[in-house]
Amino acid sequence: MIVERACIAGALILAAMASAHAQLRGTGDLGIVIERATGSVRIVDTSARAQIGRVQNLGDLSHASAVYSRDGRYAYVFGRDGGLSKVDLLQARIEHRIMQAGNSIGGAISQDGRIVAAQNYTPGGVKLFSAATLELLADIPATYGDSGQRAKVVGLADAPGQRFVFSLFEAGEIWLLDASDPRQPRIEKFPAGLQPYDGLVTPDGRWYVAGLYGEDGFALLDLWHPGNGVRRILQGYRQGEEKLPVYKMPHLRGWAVAGRRAFVPAIGRHEVLMLDTETWEAGGRIAVAGQPVFVVARPDARQVWVSFAFPDNGKVQVIDTETAEVIRTLEPGRAVLHMEFTPRGEAVWISARDDDRVMVYDTATLEPVAQIAADKPSGIFFSARAARIGF
Amino acid sequence: MRRRHMNKWILEFGLAMLIWAATASASDTIEIPGAGRQQELIDLLRQDCGACHGLYLTGGLGPALRPQDLRGKPDESLSEVILRGRPGTPMPGWQAFITRSEAGWMVNTLRKGLPDDR
Secondary structure, three states: OOHHHHHHHHHHHHHHHHHOOOOOOOOEEEHHHHHOOOOOEEEEOOOOOOEEEEEEOOOOOOOOOOEEOOOEEEEEEEEOOOOOEEEOOOOOOOEEEEOOOEEEEEEEHHHHHHHHEEEEEOOOEEEEEEEOOOOOOEEEEEEOOOEEEEHHHHHEEEEOOOOEEEOOOHHHHHEEOOOOOOOOOOEEEOOOOOOOEEEOOOOOOOEEOOOOOEOOOEEEEEEHHHOOEEEOOOOOOOOOOOOOOHHHHHHHHOOEOOOOOEEOOOOOEEEEEEEEEEOOOEEEEEEEEEEEEEEEOOOOOEEEEEEEOOOOOEEEEEEEEEOOOEEEEOOOOOOOOHHHHHHHEEEEEEEEEHHOOEEEEEEOOOOEEEEEOOOEEEEEEEEEHHHHHOO | HHHHHHHHHHHHHHHHHHHHHHHHHOOOOOOOOOHHHHHHHHHHEEEEEEHHHHHOOOOOOOOOHHHHOOOOHHHHHHHHHHOOOOOOOOOOOOOOOOOOHHHHHHHHHHHHHOOOOO
């Protein structure tokens, strides 16, 4: 009798454990942290401020980035070695994985969530895949010039109308790709300027902006009226100033817009540039602690957070967008590589590669509130990106 | 008198040799950095150079830097690129952080392949 009771109790506990394991939950507060040296990602819960899973065998994740399926369940992780992995956040496992190029740096997902696009350095070009199966839909080589050279593709982003926009580093061009028929994409090409190094689509989906390394300025394309061509903005912002060596290329995605004002990393200067997004005229500069890499706005745009290139990469500065002043300098750890805000911005997660940790800051008090261990963490990508244009 | 003159000569010769040795070691030969500094330079190669050349130096915005990629390129010009950068490309000069001798050691290290390389 006692034994029987014990057996029933045991069975009940097992059943309870099994159902707890298969507990229903959403993914809106989940995300991933890339561990660049070990080819793994940690799945994190931004409500619990904790790790809930880990996925390994994702290849070379140096310069890895990720986009999300529109249901927020799957992260598409782009590896440097050309690996593209579809990671299930809920089951902490790889759903599909392919090797799609020799050297890749990122990707984008279409407006309708059906197409994943990868941007590749080798062979230079863009490939389109089915978001469901990772089946190849189209291969678009980034050829330019008379002898069919291929350019490295940078700054790929999605745009409204089932389009993708990207830049060709060596060719100095911006290509606008219409993937309405993903197996027969249509391409329009625009001259952009010397050596575009990254690009972004503004949060409203209207503008594509490419940063130029080879000249002073940015290239702007109006996605409502692409026929008007590329316009050069912030031209000559480095004129008359000594050019400093650039120890790390700035990243433009995460472009901070507060009201009419956008905050942009100056290349090779210890400055954040401001510009008016109505007129696209320069609107002043803010001196900061180093060469900015990421300049990202808190979702309500009241603050802009700035991370830096070597040798100032142990610092993060917070700018008040109302006064355009640096209000705090933080030291989250050695070699800060990335910052990601929670969906409504009460917290920001910051990876410190050389301290093997992710620091979580309260954005109201600017104090650290949690710390998550991670092996050489780099990019942090929360599932809220699923619903953002240009991410 | 004669002896004093001789001593002075020896002293001057000795000083000249010391100066020669010091300048030679700074420009012509490669000093092996201390163990701590070696690790810093390897981390720099892997992480900071790796930002553009790839964590495994398989290339990125910058070219690949594996032993087979550097074959046929003279030491001196590779050191020069590390220190002064390559104009017209995004490659910056690192001379604010690295001595000429350390750049030479980095080139040797790249030729052998970084430790714990796949």
